[in-house]
Amino acid sequence: SCGGDDSADEGPADGAAPDGPSGEVVVVAHDSFDLDDDMRAAFEEETGLTVTVQQGGDAVSVVNQAILTAGDPLGDVLFGLDDATLSRALDADLFVPHEAERLDEVDPALVLDDEHRVTPIDHGAVCVNYDAEWFASEGLEPPADLAALADPAYADMLVVQNPASSSPGLAFLTASVAEFGEDGWLDYWQGLEDNGVDVAADWSDAYYTRFSGGAGEGDRPLVVSYGSSPPAEVLGLDPLPEEAPTGVVESTCVRQIEFAGVLAGAENPEGAALLIDFLLSDRFQESIPLTYFVHPVIEGTELPEVFERFAVDPDDPYQLEPEVVADNRDRWIDEWTDAVLR
């Protein structure tokens, strides 16, 4: 981290006018991240800096790109690492520390790096969602927990994402490891496989083309999605319904945290730091639920009504140590592939 510090210190000294009011901060992010015009204006007003968002594919790709270009990064801030990619990024020395102004207002459970190389920005939970209308009409109870998914009563109902190519898919895999342990998780998946689990390539594929609930066009009533998916299904309805058309099996949830960090070698580290502070500002945090359908990390951030009513923020989600995930991920995926796909 010393090297990181050096470059962070030297950056402004060498730069032309990095902390001048007309500088630019470049955020490298996955392709779901953007700042709308109001948000940009607010940031520019606050700091005199403009923002450019450089997108680089999905979350994992972005981190991998950052690793490839380590030392000569594409931008100043990286947004969009999650627990699963965190340790790989940290191992690659991608970041320089920055302790954000409002870090103390963040739930400490979400702050995974004590050196503050990365700052949590939002969090969500990957959980099994169900098509409430379908279960109601079939007169069936939704499954109660992970184990129930292997129950023949729920045969041919679940769709999951391929952990090899999808981040909720990987999260769900870690949930199964967390629940059944290194010895039991493969058997569990064998059970799911026997029970007719369907594997989608990614979240959109699963949710929109295989899941029967919500706007989905598919025929499966159970899908791995987010605890915050139900509010999206009722968003814009007036009046809001009593129940969302989809529900969440809360006991299946696994936590996902999304982080941002100042990239080592950034041209504008000061600006980068300001941007991270901005991401923790009320303004941005309040926009998170309805823009990204995840939860803000600043405690006490005011949530929109739909979110308050319909989103599930589990009290005790599954959670594995990032290091454990990092160490075992590739092996899990290989074993999973062998068990489920072959």
Add this chain to the structure above:
Amino acid sequence: MSLRLDRVTVHLGGRDVVRDVSLDVGDREVLAVLGPSGSGKTTVLRVIAGLQAPTSGRVEIDGRDVTAVPTHARGVGMMFQDHALFPHRDVGGNVAFGMRMARASRSATRSRVAEVLDLVGLSGFESRAVDGLSGGERQRVALARALAPRPSLLLLDEPLGSLDRALRDRLLDELAGLLRSAGVTAVHVTHDQAEAFATGERIAVVLDGRLAQVGPPPELWRRPVDLDVARVVGPVGAVPVEVRDGRVVAPWGPLPARTLASPPTADGPATLLVRPDAVELCLDGAEALGIGGTVARRSFRGDHVQLHVAVPTPEGAVDLPVVEHDRLDRDVGERVTLRLRDRSVIVVDPATS
């Protein structure tokens, strides 16, 4: 196979390219179609072949209306003026095409291909690419291709146009023999009178989309209905004359009745058509009924010299084509006297143009 066109009109590019053409071709007849460039000859063939739908009118083959029958089902063979050889096939492949379409056996095809190639003087050309052929060779391949499947109705569009005289004469002979012996009905489009005379039992003269006259060659030569037809059929001089009381008065004086091929039909202004074979050059300039003139042009034609003799008339000089056989060596500018032969000149209505 007999063919009939019934009031066929074709409208193309904003005008009637073929106008109200009716035509009968008997079984095994060879009809020559003669007409100036752009008169609609090719279009008539395309209508017969079914490649061009007539705007109005009908086409009958053997008494059956085939106007709506597609080309390939009409059983006609056609040789295209611009050859339209298949560039992706060699000479043999081009010539064999029709046989293959008729599902002829391989060996029959091969021997027929050799036969027609031999006929057109291209023996052994089977595996030559059409790309490297000379103009005349292409034409011959096109002809061979049309002949190979022995169609019973054959449409030939300028089949010999780019061949030398010797080859053309030979092919004309062979073609005529072939058509006759195979019992083929044929329509032979040509711009060359000699060719039309040689193959056509009858000749149809097409002028500006209309069928101007149909008849056997000598009739067209000697009794053209008007100056335009006469011109298409061969060289002709046109002299404005006046018919009075059945007598024809030329600028140089009244004509003796015996020189007329047929008596004039009506009094009034008329045109006298003078073919080269209607006049003789007098050996000395002092004959009684001689027509005086000056040699305007002279061209060597090998076995004869073609003179154009300018004969003065009140409306300016008219050119009479004269054939000089006897090596008299009259030169341009020399004064000559012409004599009309008996039953040789034709009186038609005055030229409209």
Add this chain to the structure above:
Amino acid sequence: MSLRLDRVTVHLGGRDVVRDVSLDVGDREVLAVLGPSGSGKTTVLRVIAGLQAPTSGRVEIDGRDVTAVPTHARGVGMMFQDHALFPHRDVGGNVAFGMRMARASRSATRSRVAEVLDLVGLSGFESRAVDGLSGGERQRVALARALAPRPSLLLLDEPLGSLDRALRDRLLDELAGLLRSAGVTAVHVTHDQAEAFATGERIAVVLDGRLAQVGPPPELWRRPVDLDVARVVGPVGAVPVEVRDGRVVAPWGPLPARTLASPPTADGPATLLVRPDAVELCLDGAEALGIGGTVARRSFRGDHVQLHVAVPTPEGAVDLPVVEHDRLDRDVGERVTLRLRDRSVIVVDPATS
């Protein structure tokens, strides 16, 4: 502009298509090239234009070796046998092309285009698509396109091949006048003797890739070097004869010396060439030196009838072409007697074929 070919040979498709051709065309001369189909005429033009590199030999224009000069820099105009019109341009665009390349002004181009189109009888065709043109119309557009930029060396490959006789005669006249008045040097390829006779001050006869004879038309007609050349130049009968002590003995008896165009050069077997203008039909069958024969074929040609008279020889009958002018109406099978005119028949070495 003068042109010289020096021992040009072109090897194509595995054989020499043009063999060792040397040729001089003087400034403002019009040379006609006559030869059977496939003899290499087009290839010679392509070599001159620079479209075909000779395998060996040189091309000189105005004394300068241009063998390596690319086509567009040679300043030649060429009309293609198969027209090669630009399919994407209308008639006006085709004709204007050369003018545009020469950066002529718009107005000059427009008026020149109108002028040459008028010359070829296509006034007002400027905006017609070439797709819809008739065969003859295309040919005329090709001719107009070649003429428009007034090249000083003009290569014409069968410029009038698919035009009717009347139009062809008119264009021949106009072309001849045009070439002369514009001081153009021209090479005019044709398969038609009449055309060659009309435009060519000299005619080059090409046979099988070789230059067989070059000379003015009457010379080629009357003194061909061999039977093949004689055949290319016009109809001819070939009679095997024997020369003994300078006297020519034909199958029907010895020939009077006065009938020979020139005395024979050596004793031994020879071939007697008989042109149609060398024989007369005798009015009665009993002339002293008459040649007896039978009419084998007869064809109406308008102003004359072409007879082929079979004359018996020890090696079988030979065909003599005879022109019947006088409406004698000899029919096929009839016996006739022919008389040779003075200084009319030619003795050449025996035909090799």
Add this chain to the structure above:
Amino acid sequence: MLSLPPLVFLAVFFAVPVGAILLTGLRPDGSWALGALVEVLGDGALRGVVWFTLWQAVLSTVLTLAVGVPVAYALTRFDFPGRRVVHAALLVPFVLPTVVVAVAFIVTLGSGLRGTLVAILVAHVFFNVAVVVRVVGGLLEKLDPRMEDAAATLGAGRWRTALHVVLPLARPAIVSAAGVVFLFTFTSFGVVLLLGGPEHATLEVEIHRQTTQLLDLPVAAALSLLQLAIVAGLLAVGTGRQQALAVAQPIAGDAASVRRPRGVGERSFLAAALALAGALVGVPLALLVLRSFRAPDGGLGLQWYRALVDPEASVLGRPALDAVRHSLEFAVAATVVAVVVGLAAAVVVTRGPRRWARALDVVLLLPLGVSAVTVGFGFLISLDDPPLDLRGSWWLIPMAQALVAVPFVVRVLVPVLSSIDDRVREAAAVLGASPARVWREVDLPLVGRAVGVAAGFAFAVSLGEFGATVFIARAETVTVPVAILRLLGRPGPSNFGQAMALSTILMVMTTVSLLVISRLRPGGTR
């Protein structure tokens, strides 16, 4: 000389980036580490993947030709109302993100076929009929109608004329199209991933996973090399055949030979071809369009379109029209680059020295044979030093798109160029046109329509490209497909509806652009 622009372009935007990423994999620390290569090649499971990749590609190519050639024939021979619109709309699949296509297929066919080989094949045909229709149609349009006339007079009916005359004459184009389709399906990614199910994997899927997810560059490099080698080998064979097949032929002007169908036979053929195209491409697209108007209550309405432009209701963060504008700007730039580079390349391929030409022809196709992520990653690590510091430059995206588009331009143009009869060029030369002028006055206008076809193609490819675009895009200049993906990355009927609406907008925008492009014709003055 003319080979310079394509070579420089290929070098900078293809060889250098791809070389760099491969080197990073094969020489991670400055010394060769070929272990991965050996390991990969020795992997038995991989052999299965290669084999599947190969045969499904061959099968897909054959099927696509079987559908595409008749449709191309129908569209270039028979006139009917909306012919141009159909021609343009066939390219719409090219611009739609695969997940949208997956939605369309599920909506059309239900989930039954999902995960089967049939689904993969149908989707491959769906995507690629347009390739065949464009490439083959480009040549068919130019065929001299007299060839068909001649065949008819020799007793060949329409079928046999098509079989014995039209197809052989169009063969260079068919082979050309087959090459592209083969490449697409050989390197198929989204379709196999989304419709084929996880048990069907192509090399491309594996490369993608190794590169983006696992960052196992040595393995990715080994797989990429393997894919490149197979692709290059097959192309070299195919290209040789294509050139051997090309014949110069009389080429018709632009008075195209389309006419109204005559007779029952022709009408039913046209109807069948249109029905096939309609069922395959039209129905899925139409159902998507319908989805975009479906209100939550089941009725029809415009609310998703309204939501798209309402910043409160949309997660896009900016007006959807901005994405349309960016897409168009990128696509126009990419199209211009692709057409210029592709034209130059096509000239070299058809008129240059033979060996050169063949090599270039193969090399030009290679960008389609390399994973977009490989190219994308390559850009990141290679184009970061002056004078080529293009990372983050606006131009990087159109260049990446042009890289994918150039092969199409070449494929459309080469068959047409190589069939132009030399005599027409010679006529121009005799009239004083230098070789460059001949090119401008004869070749260019004669291929004018084909250039339009190629440009339309390039445009659609650019609009739809996101394998590489997604890697180097900026949020400020997000393109429509990326925006659709972002919408589909969120749950809820509003996002889904907006995605369908934006897809519909993309379809319309594509069709309209193609109609406009088809009217532009370089050098097309009569």
